[in-house]
Amino acid sequence: MDVRQVSYFLAVVEHGGFSRAASALDVAQPTLSQSVRALERELGTELFHRVSHGVVLSAAGKAFVGPARQMLRSIAAVRHSVDSRGECAELTLDLVTVPVLAVHPGASLVGSFRRANPHIFVRIDEPDVDDGLHVLIRDGHSELGLSHLPLPRLGLDVVELGVQELWLAFPPGTDVGTDGPAPLTRLHGADIIGVPRGSWQRDLVERALRDHGIRTRLVVEAGPREAVVPLVLGGAGAAFVPRETARAAAGRGAVVRPTDPPLRQAYGLVHRPGPLSTAAGAFVAHARTRCATG
Missing domain, CATH: 3.40.190.290 (D-Maltodextrin-Binding Protein; domain 2)
Structure with a gap:
């Protein structure tokens, strides 16, 4: 398994198919398909069901999304720590939030954060139901969650905002x-x-x-x-x-x-215990400051 295979897998998930993922990544579709097939062979299971209208995640594929994103975040953190460009390195923030908080304060926080950190790409997800947000954080699908409090007992760290x-x-x-x-x-x-x-x-x-x-x-x-x-x-x-x-x-x-x-x-931000990526740490600091002053 290598970083490219995992990146290609997530691109297919996020773009909803092989052709759109290949176009977004600017790679040939056969190359992308072969890479994902190689990943499936290494894992010993199908990650996608190939159906007439495209692909859908298998049960194993759904389970792999969280660890795959966590893997890429960890690799990005290592690269950032040794990159002489420092804060100019390309980073990604994975944030999951319930709809009512996505509108306020989520939109304002992400907007002001992006203005201050234009080099950071933000990916915002939404749980199927509000209670599912904490599971997505626990399982690594997203690094940060904007959630109502208090939390279920899932061992997550909390940063109360307002x-x-x-x-x-x-x-x-x-x-x-x-x-x-x-x-x-x-x-x-x-x-x-x-x-x-x-x-x-x-x-x-x-x-x-x-x-x-x-x-x-x-x-x-x-x-x-x-x-x-x-x-x-x-x-x-x-x-x-x-x-x-x-x-x-x-x-x-x-x-x-x-x-x-x-x-x-x-409400506040929730995350798994332990160090945060550079992007997530910057967002937590930004949210603390914005909510304390506004």
């Missing part, structure tokens, strides 16, 4: 009866737009409503989180959204309020 707060967004023209926070009791019997089960946001909302004996009607379950505000604006119902999203929705006509009691949860 607190996210949910507000209520109502359709335009809704009479909420106050300029201050909206009591959760006001939602008894209300039509609610929710996000899928297994998400931090839904768990927090359902726990708060249950604790206060409030029963609502879930009328829309929106898998695409970007659809929630348009659904509110279209009159489908009210929704719990992050404070920053609520303020943007207010500019489009939604009626928004903080909740009483407030709905808040901490």
